[in-house]
Amino acid sequence: MNAVVDVILPCLNEAEALPWVLARMPDGFRPIVVDNASTDHSAEIARDNGAAVVDAPQRGFGAACHAGLLAASADVVCFMDADASLDPVELPRVTTTLGTYGQGPGLVLGRRRPSGRGAWPLHARLGNAVLARSLNGKAGTVLRDLGPMRAVRRTRLLDLALEDRRFGYPLEMVLKAAAAGWTVAEVDVTYRPRRGRSKVTGTVGGTVRAVRDMRRVLAEAAQ
Structure with a gap:
């Protein structure tokens, strides 16, 4: 594709994965690595591999995502994890589904299909399924996954004024998008x-924290 898409990559100690992720970034997709106070030289490695780097010293997944969104300038932005669990080569599939402005969905999520031993631990998969079901009941969506690879138009996302700066950020994005009438x-x-x-997702404790944050966002939306 010719148009530039900004790809926001929240990053906390992903030095091992970043070279592979950045090497597979498709033409027309510009990586923005958001360093969330890493201690393993992730920022330096990202720069050495051609990415723009943004510092987000406030720890939190949502804080990193939002810092990347503010630094982006492209019409379309993507989000994806920087740990090599998702392949950037598949980003065009997500952005193509987004369609042109005013046509097609307002937000597109990549539904994860596990490939390889240990790709998606059972505890994480179950937590995701419970949250997706709760989200669908609240937002009227029909999602099967709260996929971390997603595409959206930058200015429209900024207009949603997302507030969560922890793991509730991805769920809040879907809630507010649905409330705004987006598909x-x-x-x-x-x-x-x-x-x-x-x-x-690879640890029970991490999954519990993520589920807790997302449940909090759902509870606040119900008030």
Whole structure:
């Protein structure tokens, strides 16, 4: 594709994965690595591999995502994990589904399809399924996954004024998009075993924290 798409990559100690992720970025997709106070030279590695780097010293997944969104300038922005569990080569599938402005979905999520041993631990998959069901009941969506690879138009997302700066950010994005009357769609993407140490889905504690944050966002939306 000719148009530039900004790809926001929240990053906390992903030095092992970043070279592979950045090497597979498609033409027309510009990586923005948001360094969330890493201690393993992730920022330096990202720069050496051609990415723009934004510092987000406030720890939190949502804080990193929002810092990347503010730094982006393209009409379309994508979000994806920087741990090599998602392949940037599949980004055009997500952005193509987004369609042109005013036509097609307002937000597209990549529905994860696990590939490889340990790609998506059972505890994380169950937590995701419960949250997706709760979200669908609240927002009227029909999602099967709260996929971390997603595409949206930058100015429209800024207009949603997302407030969560923790793991509730992705869920809040869908809630507010649905409340604004957007169509939220899914497209299948491959989900691989991550590289390096997992901070969230690979650990029970990380999954519990993510579920807790997302449940909080759902509870606040119900008030």
